[in-house]
Amino acid sequence: MTNKRSYRQGIELKKKYGQHFLKDRFFVDQMINAVHLDDTISVMEIGCGEGILTGAILQKPCKQLKVFEIDEQWASYVAKLYGKNSRLNIVLDNVLDAHWDMLHDQAPWVMLANLPYQITFPILHRIQQHRAMFREGVIMIQEEVAQKIVKTTGRDYGYSSLFFQHYFELKLLDKISPGAFFPPPQVYSRLLYFKPRQILPIIAREEEFWKFIKLCFHQPRRTLRNNLAQSHFDLTRLDQLILLKRAQQLSMQDLLAIWITLN
Numbered sequence: 211m212t213n214k215r216s217y218r219q220g221i222e223l224k225k226k227y228g229q230h231f232l233k234d235r236f237f238v239d240q241m242i243n244a245v246h247l248d249d250t251i252s253v254m255e256i257g258c259g260e261g262i263l264t265g266a267i268l269q270k271p272c273k274q275l276k277v278f279e280i281d282e283q284w285a286s287y288v289a290k291l292y293g294k295n296s297r298l299n300i301v302l303d304n305v306l307d308a309h310w311d312m313l314h315d316q317a318p319w320v321m322l323a324n325l326p327y328q329i330t331f332p333i334l335h336r337i338q339q340h341r342a343m344f345r346e347g348v349i350m351i352q353e354e355v356a357q358k359i360v361k362t363t364g365r366d367y368g369y370s371s372l373f374f375q376h377y378f379e380l381k382l383l384d385k386i387s388p389g390a391f392f393p394p395p396q397v398y399s400r401l402l403y404f405k406p407r408q409i410l411p412i413i414a415r416e417e418e419f420w421k422f423i424k425l426c427f428h429q430p431r432r433t434l435r436n437n438l439a440q441s442h443f444d445l446t447r448l449d450q451l452i453l454l455k456r457a458q459q460l461s462m463q464d465l466l467a468i469w470i471t472l473n
Contacts, residue, residue: 321347
């Protein structure tokens with residue numbers, strides 16, 4: 211039995227790149243309408259596909275549109291469509307291999323992107339590392355992942371929820387059915403708005419703190435006592451009732467207080 215191949219505009223879609231192209235213009239407009247664009251704003255798009263979002267962005271004011279596209283065939287296709295627009299710069303490269311440091315002097319940036327599901331978290335971490343250059347953005351990601359990121363308690367609330375909520379204001383926008391894409395994925399998608407927080411609480415030994423958070427949520431259904439049992443922390447310094455709780459029952463403020471007590 212052979213795998214059925216999908217084609218768009220006569221070009222084969224490549225599963226290794228997670229290519230599911232948005233075809234519903236309504237959601238393209240929703241993405242663009244959620245952000246502010248003017249002649250001072252640089253826009254970053256990740257994966258242009260057949261250019262439905264690219265073309266819509268170029269109809270709006272912006273200083274430039276930089277598109278990272280890993281697939282040479284689609285980069286060439288979109289260049290033929292919109293290459294005469296001097297604001298468009300298509301970079302044939304894996305965005306995760308690109309040197310984002312070089313983009314800071316072209317800030318502020320707005321990101322508008324339909325992300326391949328398999329690189330969602332690497333991209334989010336890259337945005338976090340370079341958040342100073344971003345004004346805001348809207349990304350399209352898997353519904354399950356979007357819900358996990360905005361959770362504040364209970365099941366699926368964990369390290370990713372705390373980490374990204376600490377650095378960004380987040381808002382769920384439209385939920386998108388598989389039929390809005392070609393080929394349709396097997397799951398629903400979600401538009402997620404983000405804006406870097408301008409003022410962040412100071413966390414002592416911040417890098418170690420996030421490692422501690424990962425440890426607290428290592429096995430989410432286990433208590434803090436069990437998850438921290440093999441750590442170097444002196445658990446006798448904590449209220450024993452706290453140790454009987456699961457990390458999923460604790461807020462960022464609760465976990466910060468525990469961190470301060472243990473250090």
